[in-house]
Amino acid sequence: MDFLKLVELRQSDRKFIDKDIEEEKLARCLETARLAPSASNSQPWTFIVINDKNLKDEVAYSTYGPLKSFNKFVPQSNIIIAIVQEKKKILTEIGGRIKDKDYALMDIGIAAEHICLAAAEEGIGSCMLGWFDEKKVKQLLKVPENKNIPLLIALGYTPDDYKHRKKTRKQTTKVIKYNSY
Ligand SMILES: Cc1cc2nc3c(=O)[nH]c(=O)nc-3n(C[C@H](O)[C@H](O)[C@H](O)COP(=O)(O)O)c2cc1C
Structure with missing residues (x-):
């Protein structure tokens, strides 16, 4: 597929049907995450695939927000992927401190988008989830206390009549500049 088309x-x-994601399709999505670039090739991630229904539902409930409908769709997802942030290479850690940049979070964001784009290409719906009870999810997934889970990704098939939205984005001239701010 044309890459720009895929991005669009x-x-x-935020609506999924009760249909399993095929193993080989999921494997291809995960492979795009494994191959994602990262600062100093640190690969500071572990991707936990939550495909046990009960566990997945528990994780899904942990994403509910204070607003009435926020993330209430998440239990409909077929699979949730939790991205655990791992230690960076020592050089990346030092570089990040000197430059005041969190390279690991950038790396994880890139890997997450790889998964979502790959899913879109496979015809699978996705939603990144930054709002969830991280402590609860760590307990559920037996992630050591000293590690973080910056992001979850909900995956599933959407209904046939699910609408494709036009993107709401800032204007090109507002966000893209040439040669000076
Ligand atoms: C880091 C991150 C966290 C997000 N967290 C949530 C979330 O908790 N719940 C949700 O419904 N959408 C979440 N989103 C989706 C954004 O709301 C969405 O990407 C944005 O509105 C643009 O819409 P689009 O993804 O349909 O193009 C998140 C997106 C990102 C990148």
Whole structure:
């Protein structure tokens, strides 16, 4: 698929049907995450695939927000991927401190988008989830206390009549500049 088309196609999907994601399709999505670039090739991540229904539902409930409908769609997802932030290479850690940049979070964001784009190409819907009870999710997934889970990704098939939205984005001239701010 044309890459720009794929980028336009990917959207945050918030309605899923009860249909399993095929193993080989999921494997291809995960492979795009494994191959993602990272600062100093640190690969500061572990991707936990939550495909046990009860566990997935528990994790899904942990994403509910204070607003009435926020993240209430998440239990409909077929699979949730939790991205655990791992230690960076020592050089990346030092470089990040000197430059005041969190390279690991950038790396994880890139890997997450790889997964979502790959899912879109496979015809699978996705939604990144930054709002969840991290402590609870760590307990549920037996992640050591000293590690963080910056992001979850909900995956699933959307209904046939699910709408593809036009992107709401800032204007090109507002966000893209040439040669000076
Ligand atoms: C880091 C991050 C965290 C997000 N967290 C949530 C979330 O908790 N719940 C949700 O419904 N959408 C979440 N989103 C989706 C955004 O709301 C969405 O990407 C944005 O509105 C643009 O819409 P689009 O993805 O459909 O193009 C998150 C997106 C990102 C990148």
